[in-house]
Amino acid sequence: MSYLIAIDLGGTKTITALIKNKKIIKKIKFQTIKGKSNVIKQLISSIYFVLISINKRKIEKIIIGVASPVDEEKGLIINAPNIKGLKNTNIKKILENKFDIPVIVLNDAKLQALGEYSINQNINSLFFITLGTGVGAAFVYKGKVFSTEFGHSIIQLNGNKCSCKNKGCLQAYVSGRAITSLYYKKYGKKLLPSKIFQLAKKSNKNAKKFVDETGFYLGIGLTNIINIFNPQLIIVNGGLSKPGNIILKEAKKVIRQNRIINWKGKIIISQLQEDALFYGAIYIQGSSAVGP
Ligand SMILES: [Zn+2]
Numbered sequence: 026m027s028y029l030i031a032i033d034l035g036g037t038k039t040i041t042a043l044i045k046n047k048k049i050i051k052k053i054k055f056q057t058i059k060g061k062s063n064v065i066k067q068l069i070s071s072i073y074f075v076l077i078s079i080n081k082r083k084i085e086k087i088i089i090g091v092a093s094p095v096d097e098e099k100g101l102i103i104n105a106p107n108i109k110g111l112k113n114t115n116i117k118k119i120l121e122n123k124f125d126i127p128v129i130v131l132n133d134a135k136l137q138a139l140g141e142y143s144i145n146q147n148i149n150s151l152f153f154i155t156l157g158t159g160v161g162a163a164f165v166y167k168g169k170v171f172s173t174e175f176g177h178s179i180i181q182l183n184g185n186k187c188s189c190k191n192k193g194c195l196q197a198y199v200s201g202r203a204i205t206s207l208y209y210k211k212y213g214k215k216l217l218p219s220k221i222f223q224l225a226k227k228s229n230k231n232a233k234k235f236v237d238e239t240g241f242y243l244g245i246g247l248t249n250i251i252n253i254f255n256p257q258l259i260i261v262n263g264g265l266s267k268p269g270n271i272i273l274k275e276a277k278k279v280i281r282q283n284r285i286i287n288w289k290g291k292i293i294i295s296q297l298q299e300d301a302l303f304y305g306a307i308y309i310q311g312s313s314a315v316g317p
Contacts, residue, residue: 029045029086031306036057038055039055041053085126089131090134090137090305092132092133100118101130107188117130134154138260138305139170139304140303140304151165154263158264159200184197199265201265204265207235240273240274240276241279243276251284262294266295277292
């Protein structure tokens with residue numbers, strides 16, 4: 026019997042799951058709190074929670090996906106701009122010392138992309154993007170995954186300031202945080218992205234214009250991706266992906282107008298949603314799918 030613990034450590038929420046024989050059997054979701062020691066305490070208690078009534082020696086691995094670039098060999102979180110206090114944290118060492126179970130740390134988008142690939146294995150090239158607190162992305166080619174910093178590709182010269190301190194990054198236009206703060210700056214109302222999308226769907230003029238602009242920037246970013254990688258499939262996931270279907274409409278228009286190659290691929294919303302990362306953890310259990 027093989028058990029696995031997989032953790033999705035995100036900027037807003039964290040989910041810890043227990044997986045038995047490749048099936049998710051238990052999940053706990055909580056808000057990610059600020060500060061290194063708080064985050065670690067939270068992770069440890071969530072692991073204890075999913076371990077209730079299971080002998081920890083039955084757990085083969087703990088796989089963590091973090092919204093950050095990661096030194097996979099060391100298990101080090103290099104810099105997580107959306108999770109305060111975790112810069113240069115060796116999460117692998119901390120959890121291995123605590124639980125004596127092997128820990129694997131990966132970028133979250135990389136794991137999610139592999140999860141999406143695991144249910145699309147007939148596809149040779151897949152570009153995955155997640156729109157959440159920030160923007161994550163990874164590219165899967167013939168079953169091997171590569172991380173990207175697509176969220177920090179510059180789509181507007183001298184544009185909005187990003188959490189990475191550069192200007193004009195895609196993330197400074199299409200992430201959850203950016204959407205709320207840009208809308209507030211423009212129209213003086215502090216609204217969650219889902220509320221803004223809802224208003225746009227109801228044809229509220231300001232919201233509609235704003236959402237079209239957001240879709241425009243996403244479209245510019247994805248046009249670049251299409252011109253570089255020509256992926257067969259683009260999958261959009263993340264908290265904003267479902268209500269944000271409305272953004273994709275505009276993005277697709279921009280892609281049609283601007284791409285250079287005769288692109289035959291398609292863009293879809295993830296079916297796996299928040300489980301993509303756990304499917305990725307199941308997929309890499311005993312595989313060598315992870316590239317640089
Ligand atoms: Zn940036």
